[in-house]
Amino acid sequence: MKYLPQIVIAASLLLMVLASLLSACGSAGPIIPVEQSPMLGSVSAAEAGHEAVTTDTVTTDTVTVIEETGYEPTVDVDQVMSSPDYGMQVFLYWREEIADRDLQLVEEAGFRWVKQEMAWRELEGGGKGKWRWNISDRVMDQIDAHQLKVIVRLSSQPEWAAPGVAFPEVSPPDDLQDFYDYVYAVASRYRGRVEAYQIWNEPNLAREWGGRPPNPAEYVELLKVGYQAVKAADPNAIVISAGMAPTTRDDAEAMPDTHFIQGIYDAGGAAYFDVLGVHAPGYKSAPELDPAVVANDPSLNNGDSAPEDLRRVYAFRRVEDLRELMVRNGDEAKKVVILEFGWTVDPRPDSPYHWHAVDPITQAQYFERAYTYAIEHWQPWIGVMSLIYVADPSWHMDDEETYWSIVYPYYPELRAAPAYHGLKKLPKVPPVGEK
Numbered sequence: 001m002k003y004l005p006q007i008v009i010a011a012s013l014l015l016m017v018l019a020s021l022l023s024a025c026g027s028a029g030p031i032i033p034v035e036q037s038p039m040l041g042s043v044s045a046a047e048a049g050h051e052a053v054t055t056d057t058v059t060t061d062t063v064t065v066i067e068e069t070g071y072e073p074t075v076d077v078d079q080v081m082s083s084p085d086y087g088m089q090v091f092l093y094w095r096e097e098i099a100d101r102d103l104q105l106v107e108e109a110g111f112r113w114v115k116q117e118m119a120w121r122e123l124e125g126g127g128k129g130k131w132r133w134n135i136s137d138r139v140m141d142q143i144d145a146h147q148l149k150v151i152v153r154l155s156s157q158p159e160w161a162a163p164g165v166a167f168p169e170v171s172p173p174d175d176l177q178d179f180y181d182y183v184y185a186v187a188s189r190y191r192g193r194v195e196a197y198q199i200w201n202e203p204n205l206a207r208e209w210g211g212r213p214p215n216p217a218e219y220v221e222l223l224k225v226g227y228q229a230v231k232a233a234d235p236n237a238i239v240i241s242a243g244m245a246p247t248t249r250d251d252a253e254a255m256p257d258t259h260f261i262q263g264i265y266d267a268g269g270a271a272y273f274d275v276l277g278v279h280a281p282g283y284k285s286a287p288e289l290d291p292a293v294v295a296n297d298p299s300l301n302n303g304d305s306a307p308e309d310l311r312r313v314y315a316f317r318r319v320e321d322l323r324e325l326m327v328r329n330g331d332e333a334k335k336v337v338i339l340e341f342g343w344t345v346d347p348r349p350d351s352p353y354h355w356h357a358v359d360p361i362t363q364a365q366y367f368e369r370a371y372t373y374a375i376e377h378w379q380p381w382i383g384v385m386s387l388i389y390v391a392d393p394s395w396h397m398d399d400e401e402t403y404w405s406i407v408y409p410y411y412p413e414l415r416a417a418p419a420y421h422g423l424k425k426l427p428k429v430p431p432v433g434e435k
Helices: 004-025 096-108 134-145 176-189 216-233 257-266 291-295 308-314 318-328 360-377 400-404 418-425
Strands: 085-089 113-117 149-154 196-199 238-241 275-279 335-340 382-387
Touching: 096 134, 113 134, 113 382, 149 176, 176 196, 176 216, 196 216, 216 238, 216 257, 257 275, 257 308, 257 318, 275 318, 291 308, 291 318, 308 318, 318 335, 360 382, 360 418
Parallel strands: 085 113, 085 382, 113 149, 149 196, 196 238, 238 275, 275 335, 335 382
Antiparallel strands: none
């Protein structure tokens, strides 16, 4: 027994060496420090172009890296959103009085969610660590005042983060640490106030990926960093993968949504989102119409010559194809959130969107029937269905986005489409916690 102390010391030293070796090996992904120097201090109003806001110092040591072995939920999504739940995409950043009016319209329609971008270039556009929080703080205060839940979209790099890209083109950053810092800063500042974060938008398009060919594995690296940053700052926040642009192109400019999402699964991306985000415009088709019918009717797919399975993208029920893809990849336990859906009323003969325009009354009926179809066929896996749009107040009648909207860009005059009034009267699934 006289050698016991020496044995204990030797064993302790051995354990320390093994721990050091394991730490050095780490996981397949980067271990990203959370030294919050970008969040320290304040920036002058002259440098930022906005009111300067001082942030509190955030201190922590390292991110807990999520292992590649599988998804580990940190939040019960069923306790946050009903099936389906009701959302509208809004644009609250530029005019405080219009933002308040639009949030009131969302609330009065019985909708419970809004989707709002907090663009990286707006928050940290003046340079690394030069944060501008005054507008986003005001936006969050207004959302809270109307007792609405929010999906915050995180995207749109500042010029300094991808200097080789022709700004304002959208591109992933040169250094993923910069993206981590941005996501962590937002999620920590609004901890407990933002229910969900969407990581990027339409990375299956080259124009949303720095002009480079779409690459699911590259997107998974960005998604992983975003997921880790959100969870380090606010484990109870939901992470939603980016919605994909509906396209039948499969080249250096675009990749079909099914191909890109399968690529996410192939690259291990299932571990880095709580909910799958999708886009689901209905084009010229009624919401109940079978995608197989749409794929084989040139009047509904604009005579597209792409393969039949890709032409199914012209149907609102394309969502079911994406759900089936999730199931095939063993991810059926997660919900689907529709981040964008709608029908345009674009009357302009020269518009590329005119071929699938519907009249305003049909638009109203299709929105109502889409929610009804989801209740009857997509429970329990469907979550928030966020329609487009309550229009950005800066839009005009020559902007194609205006014609997808259910509230047009006028103020103080209110010009709401028939769809808004129909959705206001639509019976809705009760919110979570109510029968």
